[in-house]
Amino acid sequence: MKALVRADLRNRWRSLAALAVGCFVLLIVLSGTYSAYGGAAGFSSAFNGKTPRLFSAFSGSASGDVFSPAHFLAFGFGHPLFLVLSLSVAITSGVAAIATEVETGRSELLFTAPVRPTQILDARVLEWALAQAAVIGGALVGALIGTQLSSDLSAISLAVPVRASLQFCSVAFFVAGVAFAASAQARTRGAAFAATVGVVAGSYVINLVGLLWSPLSFVRWINPFGYYSPTQAAEHLQWGNAAVLVVAGVGLFGWARHAVSRRDLA
């Protein structure tokens, strides 16, 4: 199966490299923005000493401070653009794993080999994990370089972006689980893509509404983004939240394996 992983990564390396570079540049730009605003003091005076609730919501908390150096840097790992760039790896890898193969007809060359469909799926999960690590790695390197280039962020411990990126891995794992499960079930890549994006985007919006409007705050606990706050991860890793997402993700991957071993593959 190593041959399949290698071939898939070689086939996709341009798009993966673009996503990794995108995340790298985004984190450097965010670090630069912090200095350009004049650091914590500059942001504080610009927003009358209080973090706007919308900014806090984007960072994954109802009223958290986003303007302290460590929180601002960690906020980069919850920025909507970062989520789009990095989660598109999980979504495209998952959708491509089965649904795209079936729709394009590539499955007829692949699945007629003397291998179990679950072995192909497992290879695709490994491929996603490597691709996801490369893209998150790009963001992490961007954050680490950004802190060194920005005088206002240079005092931050290197552990802050490392913790934020590790915490993000649990979200990526869950989203990949959704994408692989949808792909294992769907006949077309359009259906798998729509289902995955629907779940992910819907969950994100619902979580945001729950953070902004307290009567709906309970919805945070029934969607994946409620279990992810990079600014809280900057302080210390949220093991409980990560465990919830990982367990849910394992369930989705298990469902995908079950579905792919029973479905028609052409």
Next chain:
Amino acid sequence: MPATSETNGAAPIDVRNVTKRYGDLVAVKDLTFSLEPGTITGFLGPNGSGKSTTLRMVGGLLRPTAGEVKLFGITARDPQARRSLGYMPADPAFLPHLSGLDNLDLLARLRGGADEAMRRTAADALDLSGHDLDRRVGGYSSGMRQKLAILAAVQHRPALVVLDEPANRLDPIAHRSFCELIRGMATDRHTVFLSSHVLAEVEAVCDSVLLVREGALLKAATVAQLREHAPRVVTLTRTDGTTVVQHVPAERPGVLRDLLADPAVADLTVVPASLEDVVLALYTEQAAS
């Protein structure tokens, strides 16, 4: 010679009472047949008659709604059954950003590795040069992709080769080479099962044919049997210069004697009907019944 240890003496393909439904649509209806080792069998039928669906069940891609498909005595969904299978889909798709050779290597590795001599022989026969194989598949013409798919199906010297419409998109020269390649494989005791619309190809390479219509088996016969029972096309030229063309059933040779007894006959030619005529006649008969 294909690996006999993997083929265990059972029929290369054994299809027993197989039905495949998609909701209300019955794509394949209670189909039963089996193939002998070392034979080339053509699978014929009009569009939508269930040929590709059947081949996909043989390849283990589709689960029969009822019945069972076995390769060498093992159910086709079991990966072990596909150890001796080479499969070419009707519309082959590869990883577009990789070269032809990289795609071949990947597919060979999934099947336990290529037989280099077989790969070279097949590549030469299909006129696929090293330069062609080094190019990205995304830049291939449809004919080149077809050749690559045939090469991918045979490169590991499988005991059973299943080809879905292999003649599609091949130029006449490549087609002739393909027919020679397939005949050579059968000589080496490989079993070949191919679907085709090109009846001249089936007539040229196949030992036997299976005719299907609306998912059901219409006829199973050797090409020789079909020819034997094919009507003869008789062209009579009379002494007054007029010509008459008649289709004389093979079972009624007395008709020819009667025609020859006519003193007005100046010339008479007898040509066996082509496989195409035979197949069309069978379909027409079946549709009428």
